[in-house]
Amino acid sequence: MIRSPTAARPFLIISYLCIHIQKALLNPMEYDFRVIEEKWRKHWAENGTFQAKENTGKDKYYVLDMFPYPSGAGLHVGHPLGYIASDIYARYKRLQGFEVLHPMGYDSFGLPAEQYAIQTGQHPEKTTQSNIKRYREQLDLIGFSFDWEREVRTSDPTYYKWTQWIFTELFNSWYDESTQKARPISELIHIFEKDGNSGVFACCDECNPFTASDWTAYSESEKDDLLQKYRLAYLADSWVNWCPELGTVLANDEVVNGVSERGGHPVEQKLMRQWSMRIKAYANRLLEGLNTVDWSDSIKEMQRNWIGKSVGCSVHFQIENSEEQIEVFTTRPDTIFGATFLVLAPEHPLVEQLTTQEQKADVDAYVKASSMKSERDRQSNVKNISGVFTGSYVIHPFTQKRVPLWLGDYVLASYGTGAVMAVPCGDQRDWDFAKHFGLEIPNVFDGIDISEAAYAEKSGRIANSDFLNGLEVKDAIRTAIERIEADGIGRGKTNFRLRDAVFSRQRYWGEPFPVYYQDGRPKMIDLQHLPLVLPEVANYLPTSDGRPPLGNAEKWAWDSQKNEVVSNDLIDHEHVFPLELNTMPGWAGSSWYFLRYMDAQNDDVFADRNNIEFWKQVDLYIGGSEHATGHLLYARFWTKFLYDRGYIPFDEPFKKMINQGMILGKSAILYVDSGNNVYSYDVVQKLDDVSNLREVRVLIDLLGDQDDVDQDALRNWLPDFKDANFVCNEQGQLICKREVDKMSKRWFNVVTPDELCQKYGADTLRMYEMFLGPLEQSKPWDTKGINGVANFLRKLWRLFHFNDHNAPQITDENPDKEALKTLHKTIQKLSDDLNRFSFNTGVSNFMICVNELSEQKCHHRQILEPLVILISPYAPHIAEELWQRLGHEAGSVSKAALPKFNPDYLVDDAFSYPISFNGKVRFKLEFPRTMSPKEIEEQVLSNDQTAKWLDGKDPKKMIVVPGKIVNVVV
Template sequence: MEYNHKQIEQKWQQYWAEHKTFKAENNSPKPKFYVLDMFPYPSGAGLHVGHPLGYIASDIYARYMRHKGYNVLHPMGYDAYGLPAEQYAIQTGTHPAVTTEKNIARYRQQLDQIGFSYDWDREVQTCDPFYYKWTQWTFIQLFNSWYDNKSNKAQPIEKLINAFAANGNEGIVAACDETEPFTAEEWNAMGEKAQQELLMNYRLAYLAETWVNWCPELGTVLANDEVKDGVSERGGHPVERKRMRQWSLRITAYAQRMLDGLDTIEWSESIKEVQRNWIGRSEGASVNFAIDGHNEIIEVFTTRPDTLYGATFMVLAPEHELINTITTADQKEEVDTYVTWAKNRSERERMTEVKKVTGVFTGAYGINPLTGEKVPIWTADYVLSGYGTGAIMAVPGHDSRDFAFARQFQLPIIQVVCANDDQPSDPATWEESYDSKEGKMINSGIINGLEVKEAITTIIKHIEDNKFGYGTINYRLRDAIFSRQRYWGEPFPVYYKDDMPYTVDESKLPVELPEVDKYLPTESGEPPLARATNWETEEGYRMETNTMPGFAGSSGYYLRYMDPTNDKEYFSKEAADYWQQVDLYLGGDEHATGHLIYARFWNKFLFDIGIAPKDEPFKKLINQGKIQGRSNFVYRVNGTNKFVSKGLRSEYETTALHVDINFVHNDVLDTEAFKNWREEYKNAEFILEDGKYICGWEVEKMSKSKYNVQNPDELVVHYGADTLRLYEMFLGPLEAHKPWDTNGIEGVFRFLKKTWKLYHNENNEFDVSDEKATAEELKVLHKAIRKIEDDITRFSFNTAVSTYMICVNDLSALKCNKREILEPLAILLSPYASHMAEELWQLLGHEGSVEYIDFPEFRKEYVEENTFEYPVSFNGKMRFKITLPVDMPKEEAEKAVVEAEEAQKWIEGKTVRKIIVVPKRIINVVVV
């Protein structure tokens, strides 16, 4: 039989499904290994060749680990909530569940035909009530928890309530909103509503009025990571700042642990760095400035408390709550105008006009706590309401933004730090501020003469002793906005009583997504769920109408895979104790500030409440690179319907046009297919070179409009899944971004046919001999075993493919058809060319799957040699080779080299200074 990939692949895919070959057991004496892919959002476009890249790599690893005796958990599911299905629903009225189900079916069919070794019995879909019950359950736990900075973990809210009832909030050190001190008596005297409101300051899932990213086009708020460059990540619509009452998750409570945890996990340095920046820890001090003529104070955060003597003005963000209070009558109009203007600017405008310095004086003065001097208070939008306290002390001498502002509005500049190799100078002559932390303090009272670093610690102590501030740490990370005004998401398990939110009883979960007549907001602007009839509890309390964001369902899905059919709990303790955490996680690095932040937070919380077994969810993370498109171009001679081949285009005035890559093979255009593509090309003429039309090419994003989208289906039909699997790996290092280019796929296909032939005679009959293998054959095999294992374990999936090729090429040259070689080779191939390996294994006379057969053991005695062919170089340049025994003493080797015939012409007339012999590597002769 010839290599018939279609028949073989169908047969084994069916076998695997019927026999549940890849079923993972929660009880097993074997060591466990958990390999996870980031689950996909099932879009209408289906899979393109970029998706399977990571899936194939993880599949190879999973299969390899099974051969090595591990009980492997390798599940797949769907991140099924998402905007596209909902936008489609708005346009067509089709329920998003219907669209989603259809898309999932297509994804499944595409995944199946590539032959992944998923345990499909563990599939999860985030939109399935059976699954999102646990998303809702987790939300309830978050609602009922607060973060105790003393024990440094989440604690039950009852503990807090008990503490309040006993001692008020004295002695409570929590991650919370600013809360006035109160006593036990005060607490006990409060009504329920007041108590609930107060508790809201502490809950890890809380409802609060906050500045949010509002996207009018999508009709919803977005989290910070869902906004890129001032527009929505999905759809690219403008985003505004708006104050709204929203659910948030107090992820900031975990900022330090999220930062520390990064040092304990095996992720790429770059993605850790992105997360560190996103968390944005900075050390500094909080300093209180009194306001002249007011009782209020302005609290500022600064990383440079040492420059406090150089603070010559203050700036409040336009959103700052004290602006109204402190603005003087004669400045009021100007300030109001400015504040209104600044607030209404879109994020996008604000970002693109960064260079433009704007601001207005409020008329009020702050008092520098060190000098007692009055400094003017301004408002300007270069101070952000979302960072620190939304207020700064401006030190124009040593901060470039303050410097620009001072110059613009002619505010005084004082030098307080002097570079060590410089003399103090008049700031009026400066062209830029001196921002460096190197230097000595001047004009700075009690810290004069100190180095910046000493000055910082000294001044913080002084500030604390005099009680006008304290040393503190600030994070850029914001709490995660957790409500969306959309239909297609998890409903909150929340109802409202007396306008205060309460969670529904856990026994009532899941709160199922209700039907609505339209997937749009109501006339009064409420979210779509407000359209549902009887959207209230049995007692008649109204239900929350927001839904949860996309990251809700994906933040804990890896835990649910451990025990996905459990209807009593999220997952059993036994399952969690067995699987612990994900050992290897594969996915794109675009999730660095979204999913990978939220999932770590989610997991840490579940760890705190004692159900997740590990503090970190993903032990090792690999980011597969993006597959870019490779577009092809034809060159139309301007004003004609003639197309000129690439090499001749310089002779004409031409326009390059994208051409569908399906009409192009190895950059040669199928002119007939091109003519039939579109009516306008029916009569196209071609100017050929060497009888061919050669297309130009370029690497671009894969997109429909560029006609460069490669869908794996047609490749599977033509070459088979095994070829696709090998080829995607052969493309290059897993983590590199690389263009998709089918030009090399033939080579991989040839390799598989060649492999098949090893097991078959010239009449295509299976023909394997039981003869003893030669030393040479064994050496070829064992060199491959060593290299393949080494490559897979260091995730170098591309080089393993070359190793297979070398091995098969060598065995073909040796005309080897011996069972002693070909049987281990079939196992060796199984992680990559899984279908063929199964078929060969069966042809070799075995019952059942090759999947759990032990990986061939590398035996070094087969590859060891007693001689080595040394490259001999003279002054570092390789000149000839000499074969010497590996155990030859250096002196003898040196002698052998110098006496070698080929050496004479390099030594002649020169002196041999030195000979370096590196055993089993190289011999270098230094001559002068």
């Protein structure tokens, strides 16, 4: 056991190595993982063992891991968990005869490298490169079967060339609702030229009707402005989540509880001209597509909630003494007779116009107060009801009554129309609002009490509602919509919570937009001139006048004649134009990387059509569930878009997905008082007053087997402990309390795969990570148990009884029945475990198998060879070594055929029946499997032991389940 401070480690590792070498010299038959693992890693790399090839005649299988962001902290044991599982699966698929694509790469654009650059002046490219190098070294140690020829890096210009291209394709597309498909913008222009926009049913921003002749009469810039409303990537003024601290905008899923996901800085609402993605166009298909993929229910549900489809209708309310109308969206048109007031969001465009002179002061104050509140404040004060009367009224379309018009910040400008018809009897928020301001609460439900709370259930009968009286809610909704449509005051409508995604970031370390501005209008740079490479800047911060970091670049202008980037000095707005200063968000590159792996080095297309046709969808995708509403939604969106435009033949990227759980760390805690004393945990537990103590986390590497700290090491670790007084227990130990935290440097509880590979070997690490528990569950890491797996691999090795010449002592004779049964039971269970992605029971089954074969003293080649193949996906290094020593070609176990299961070996002639009385098992009796239930019944009844449990009584009933159980009811 290494129980030393990091400082003392080199010495211990050296001494450990000495002992190890000594042992290996003494006993050449021992399992020496260090030598073996290095040998096979080298062999696989040199022979390109795991390179995937297209069109080999085999069936394909695509196993993908979510690629990592290469952070400076390196990998801890939690990171490779999913990679190990996917690697095992990929290796099994190869043994089953599939051509397997199993690639890896890096999501290498991102904030941390940029923050580091701001602090140190170090170019993000440089830190990214060195982080990737470190990641690669760590990954290589674990023995993954990745095809590194296909590595991608999102920050590499040869990669982001295609990210830029996809952006231009999105810019040059619109969404045709009538065919539910993205189409080239050129086709839309053609339609406009012929028929104007009246026949166009598109997903677009609000747009007044125009005719073909209107269109032709528009100026270029008017046309451009109109087309922006239709493009899938568009430039628009929109309310964005602005994070002043980070100096950038954030997507909705990058904001958590009103603060930025990265860094936890406050976020506010701001109106900015930004690139956006019209993901809303795909809302329905993103929802429907979920039914076709094999993902966990929780992730699907999260996406469904995020998309948030609600079916209802729009209703127009005429404003009293005005030509204007207010449009509201409601899912409950059946309750329209209960609508006693209307509420607008404070940001609603008609607010100023509708406010009467008397109310102006109040309304202005309210609007101002609301705009000061961040979204977070609005959300956290749900119970805090606020609002103000505008002084205006609208006319109820059915009763013709005057309905007061209020403002309230519980109505969101960004959802629906930013206005609601308030039905206090049917909606709790409206009810609360009405109570608070003393507004009417008429009841439109038959026999429901609404004196204490609103009734929001979608059931029951409607009352006090004219033509809806007596109808069931469902029928009432339908009838109301029919009437609303017939009267021309509204129409059936479906709304989505999903909002268009802001696609601009005011950052340096991201993909530059392939865009320059001619008279303020965006122009795309053609594919043939891409990539538009990120320029050098002297400073990674925003410019002094508040422009994004790219504003610092001196050479960041586009010469539209030479088609190249030139110095800003040359900008003349004739041929040389300024380039876009924003960059793309982190999710741009990760939205399509799975396609690039299919043909990672192609310079002519993002991936060759033949390769795409061969590999198709990702068959198995493994990664964390934290990307449920971000990456996984955006990747689906881009996939559907590329499908629509005919670039790929499928519209869902990931057929099956498994989400691995998080591996948590176990922190070590000591107690410190205001003096200079450090207390052992067991001492603290006996103290009466602990109010003056505080918990301090210490480096877990300093702990021994009993959670006791190496005291000298602790003094050397941090100056705080240098001269501290240690209050130890009776054994003189300083014991730590262990607590489960996130694994992080911050809590000093990180365990790295490197140290475990060094000490126990990669095969042991791989199997232990799988053995910890079900893949999808989160679980704390405890290195203690790893011995069990290490012992198992040694036991496996001993099964082969190597002599001094490294030759196994095995026989070619036919194995006995018992050994065959063990083997085939294992084959069967393993294939079952694999189908269920139950890797933990997979490891157990290997342990059971090796235990049984050891007991049987099995020496048979016919048993041991299939076992080696079977275990090779889990423990590939030892398997290759054993395979070679068994006389096979080096490295070939990775390409062997999985042994076939033969049920004949499992058939038993007899079965040991548990005999239970009233459901409790009391003893066992063995009967032939062929014995009939009738005979078994007789045999059991005539047995001596039965008499004891009957205790003189007669059995009421007997249940005999052949091959399972016997139950006697007394």
